[in-house]
Amino acid sequence: MISMTQNNVEKWGTYEITLKGKAEGNPFTDVEIKAVFTSEAGDSFEVEGFYDGEDTFKIRFMPNRTGLWKYEVRSDIKDLDGMKGEFLCVDPSEGNHGPVRVCNTYHFCYEDGTPYHPFGTTLYAWVHQREELIQQTLESLRNSPFNKVRMCVFPKYYAYNREEPPMLPMSWREEDGRYQVEFNVKFFQHFERLVKELMDMGIEADVILFHPYDKWGFCSMPEEVDKAYLRYLIARISSYRNVWWSMANEYDLIKPQKDWDGYFHFIVEKDPYNHLRSVHQCFKFYDHTKPWITHASIQWQGSLRSWSGEPEIDIGINLIPKWREMYKKPVIIDECGYEGNIEYGWGNLPPQEMMNRFWEGVTSGGYVTHGETYYSEDEVLWWSKGGRLKGESPKRIAFLRTIIEEAPPFLKPIKLDPMMDWDVHCIGKEGEYYLIYFDINRPVKRTLKLPEGKYRVDLVDCWETEIHSLGIFQGQVVIRLPGKSYVALRIQKMENNDDWIILREDAKL
Amino acid sequence: MISMTQNNVEKWGTYEITLKGKAEGNPFTDVEIKAVFTSEAGDSFEVEGFYDGEDTFKIRFMPNRTGLWKYEVRSDIKDLDGMKGEFLCVDPSEGNHGPVRVCNTYHFCYEDGTPYHPFGTTLYAWVHQREELIQQTLESLRNSPFNKVRMCVFPKYYAYNREEPPMLPMSWREEDGRYQVEFNVKFFQHFERLVKELMDMGIEADVILFHPYDKWGFCSMPEEVDKAYLRYLIARISSYRNVWWSMANEYDLIKPQKDWDGYFHFIVEKDPYNHLRSVHQCFKFYDHTKPWITHASIQWQGSLRSWSGEPEIDIGINLIPKWREMYKKPVIIDECGYEGNIEYGWGNLPPQEMMNRFWEGVTSGGYVTHGETYYSEDEVLWWSKGGRLKGESPKRIAFLRTIIEEAPPFLKPIKLDPMMDWDVHCIGKEGEYYLIYFDINRPVKRTLKLPEGKYRVDLVDCWETEIHSLGIFQGQVVIRLPGKSYVALRIQKMENNDDWIILREDAKL
Incomplete structure (x- = not known):
């Protein structure tokens, strides 16, 4: 049966079908549940659903065209297979410009053509904090210049991040020669609520799918389990227009580039909406010319007006123009050090230098991501957990953002x-x-x-x-x-x- | 006849023989005038003399051993040829440690083994200023931390350096298929007086032999004239223990590396004392592995804790250790930008950054040279003309120098x-x-x-x-x-x- 189905949805909103049904085997992985959505104009999307617990399956869809859409469910649960429905896609509400796309080679626009200039921050583990802190983080974001958040799905185990998170996203075990994967539905409901909170604030969620700072094994799951996870996550959140896929933070601390390529293929195949895709390195640059990479997401802990490290130098090399030419894609310095004062070299920049790196990056044709790591007794550092912004750079980043937004686009x-x-x-x-x-x-x-x-x-x-x-x-x-x-x-x-x-x-x- | 000849000279002091004689042809270039100096221990140096005007020739010698030295003049001026003499070389006076040599591969010592840590400054055209300004410069140096001065022989034509100098060092003209070269004896007497003033203050004179900022043609003389100049200069000043040879400032703006190699050969041949030899680039690094290069003299306008400009990066490359390994020689960042506020990017560093570059350079195993370019109505900028130091970095450089001099040597x-x-x-x-x-x-x-x-x-x-x-x-x-x-x-x-x-x-x- 289909229940709680809306009649209307706005363009680039999420249309959700809720289905009740009993699965054979593991409902997370062993059930085929999808729908084909068709517009009057002939667009057709095949969209996978997911198990949401309590014998409930959901299929979420983000229509990209106004007008009437029809759908038909396909499932190996007999009762659900062949179910049909329709809904009206209406004009987007104010502030809804659609998903962010690459435009003019080196820049970003929302799908409606409105330029989007990323001014990101990091909140790697904010979704794994207690609710009170999460609410404080949302409040801080509301008053900040940041319109993109880099956030991990998996919890973080690292300096200043040693607590057990309230919920783990998933578990897996080997059984009869294959892996039994179970997702924590409560966690993903929580996670997608926060993605949607960001969306409502006009903030892009740069969702980091894997990262190495782990003690639970999430960064070393078997490939089969990784893909079950990706499939599940994509089914759950790809209909949120503000989702970006960041394959990994510091991918090279997990496995080499060639092992990630297949994961990108998988995402390209599973994501019906072609959300932005990138990957962030620790040491070794990923080959951002690969066609599945939409933009270069770079860690660069230093001045961008560097001279080359090679003796055959050209004076005053500006790295971002160089990378633009190399990759023919937008360049985001997604990690350039954080404003703060902790003991690690990546986390104790003066605010002037954090601001400086934004200006350097933006005025050489790229984009930059902020982060903040002020030492605190309670170990709540914005960079990972969120909370209150204490630094002096956000005000200056806001100023820069205003200047850029007032300028002609695509400088x-x-x-x-x-x-x-x-x-x-x-x-x-x-x-x-x-x-x-x-x-x-x-x-x-x-x-x-x-x-x-x-x-x-x-x-x-x-x-x-x-x-x-x-x-x-x-x-x-x-x-x-x-x-x-x-x-x-x-x-x-x-x-x-x-x-x-x-x-x-x-x-x- | 020999006149005004001393009986004693201290070790690494200058013993000078003055000879009166009439030359046939051009006394600057057409006369052979030299002496062979022999110590009791059997050391032997053949040293060229030079014409000092008014039918006077001089031969200057820097003995490197105490005890009795004998000499014999050789000349094609008959009256002078075969003249003999002797003198006693006595212990060096306080503060005289001999010429600076490379020691422990990456460092410098005076010849008596005392470590020497270069803390240089630039005074490119100070010798071409009026005497009052020169005296002010000397006074400033006396109260400064600087123990090396980068100084050009030829005058400078460049921004803030448009005045005609009081004296030009030389002139040349083509005549009967060869070049007639005439040196301005007054200029060289003036120049060497200043080299000696520096010596008496314990300051090394990093003498820049050629540079491109020229309107008189000194940077584009025929090779024959260049070599006559080098020969004359070496004869005049190589007996001053504080002389270093910096082949050129921004050599690559004059001619390519291969054209300089022969000039280095020439200096190696003519300089009896093997003074330090280097060359400074604008864009393209000279191959400092060449055997005639004693230390790498590098222009580097930026942070030394750079990441490589190449995508295959290693995190946090430290350039000086890299260059040390590459060249197996001491590394001096002889130009890293100047403290000041003029319109050019190389001349408007905050004092904090000038100080920072000293600390970066020294604590990564190299040495750094200061310069100062504060805009001034009178166009007297320390970097080139000297005068008064106005900046805030010298005090901090002095502090660093104290720390390094108190540390164990050869860090x-x-x-x-x-x-x-x-x-x-x-x-x-x-x-x-x-x-x-x-x-x-x-x-x-x-x-x-x-x-x-x-x-x-x-x-x-x-x-x-x-x-x-x-x-x-x-x-x-x-x-x-x-x-x-x-x-x-x-x-x-x-x-x-x-x-x-x-x-x-x-x-x-």
Whole structure:
């Protein structure tokens, strides 16, 4: 029987079919339960369901088109097979722009075309905390600039993460030559509730499927069990539009690249919606050119304006433009160190440097993920458990996000003067917009070679989160700067109707 | 005739023979004038002389052994040929330790075995300034931590360096199919006076023989003229024990490596004392493994704790240890950016970062050179012209120099815990001394795995230039740290007779 079935669902919302039925064998793995969804326009999706405990199966579907959809259940549970239904898919509600996709090669948009600029944070084990802390985390996120959360399905066993989690996601045992897998339905209901909470706040859930910081064996399950888990998780949460698949954190501490490729194939096959897919490394870069990788998710604990480690150097190599060219995909520095003060080198950046890495990353054409690791007696560190944000960088990251969201979309790495601008990061849109970031450098002036036209030039004080107008300029000009670290110049072409603004004399030192 | 000849000279001092004689042709280039110096022990040096104007030739010699030396002049000026003399070489005076040599592969010592730790600065064009400014520069050096000066022979034409210098070093013209070269004796007398002033202050003169920032043609002279210049300069100043030969600043902006090799051969042949030889690059590293290179002189505008620019990375590559292994020679970062605020990316580092690069370099087994470029109306910037030091880093560099000079010599890159210490720079002497630098990172604690024995641990506050004793520790301990950037730990093995000091409990957080 079908129960509790909605009649309407919004585009990119979740349509859920609930079915009651008795399974033979292991209801999590031994039952075929799926539905084919068909739109009036002829789109067709085959979607797997999952066992939700108490003789209940669910099939969840995210329609990508408004209008009438019909479905038919297919199952080896006789009573369910052939069941049919239909529903109306209506316009998305405000704030629902669909799942995030890659667009313009190096960028992201929601499926409705709205640009999406990831400003992520890490909350690796937040779903494994007690409810009070989870609520505090959600409250913190609501007041934060972060619109992406990196979060593990499996609990974390690591420094500052030694407690047993309230629930384990699954268990497995060998029996008669095969693995008996059992999922903790309560855990997954809890997990998907939090994914949905994020969705309602406009936050993408960058779901980390595997990670090495483990004592329960989740990072070393047999492949058959791994795939049962992936299949179950995909069936449960892929209809949430804010889901991204991050195959692993520090994949290379678990197994080498070649062993992961098959897992990617599996996800590509099972996920009807083609959610974003990436993988994060500890040491060895994954080959992000692989077609199943939608964007490069990189750990890089250092300055992005590095010189090469090789003696045959080119001056001032900017790593993100290099990776963009190498992978032809968006680049997210998903781990660049965390603001904090703990004993580990990856977790004790000053807030200035956390902010700096955001600016470096964004103004060289990439995206950056935040994390926070302030030592605390109670061992609640944001980076993993959530709670309260204590750091000073989020305010500055919010400021940067505002600037980027106000800018024309799809800015690319660009130099006003390739010869002289080796020392700055700059993104822009030729002849229209430039954002030049000076990093720790602190010039008192700078020569700009402006393209044709008149440009409004603003000084951006990244730490003080202030923008000061420097005036209108054209041609080759010398701009006065305050001689302090962490400033940027925002340069915007004047519209014709801006012409009434008085042209200032070129500032000359 | 020989005139004004001393009877005594100290070891590694300059013994000078002055000869009067009329030359046929060009006295700078067409006269053979040299002397063979022989010690009682059988050492023999053939040393070229030079024309010093007004029918005067000089031969300068730096004896490396006390006792009686004899010499005999050889010249194609008949009156001078065969002249003989002798003098006594006496013990060096205080502060005279001889020329600096490479020792222990990666380090420097004076010839008497005293360790020398280069803490250099740049004064590229200071010799081309007016005398008042030169005197101010000397006064500044006297009160500075710097014991090496990078200085050009030729004047500099570049931003903030547009004035015509008081004197040009030389001129040349083509005549009858060969080059007529004339040296400005007054200039070289002036130049060598300043080299000697530095010597008297215990400062090494890292003499830059060629550089590209030129409008007079000195960087594009015919090879024959270049060699006449080198020969003349070597004859004049190689007897000053504090001379180093830096073949070029940014050699690759003048000509490629292969064209410089012959110049190195020439210097090796002409310099009787085997002074240190290096070359500094702009973009392309010189092959510092070449046998004529005594130490790697590197330009590196960035963090030294870089990750490789290559995707096949190893975590936390430390460039100086890598270069040490590559070249098997001492490594000096002779240009890492300058403290200041001018418009160029190489010249506007905050003082904290200038200090940081010294600490990074020194605590990873190398040496670093300072420079200062504060914008000034009068265009007198220390980096090139000298004058007054305005920056805040020299005080901190002095502090570091004191720490290094108090440490056991020849510290090497070392890790107390190779697994966990990827994030710090550390040099030490196994089981005896460790200096761990935390860079911008700011842990509130750190686990140390101390080798056998008891160790005195000091917190070094690099910016505040303070040292705080943290106590005596042994075994694996957790050390409390202040949670601020720019700190180091100095860890020194206790002597047995230190045992009366009360052992503190291990600090635990």
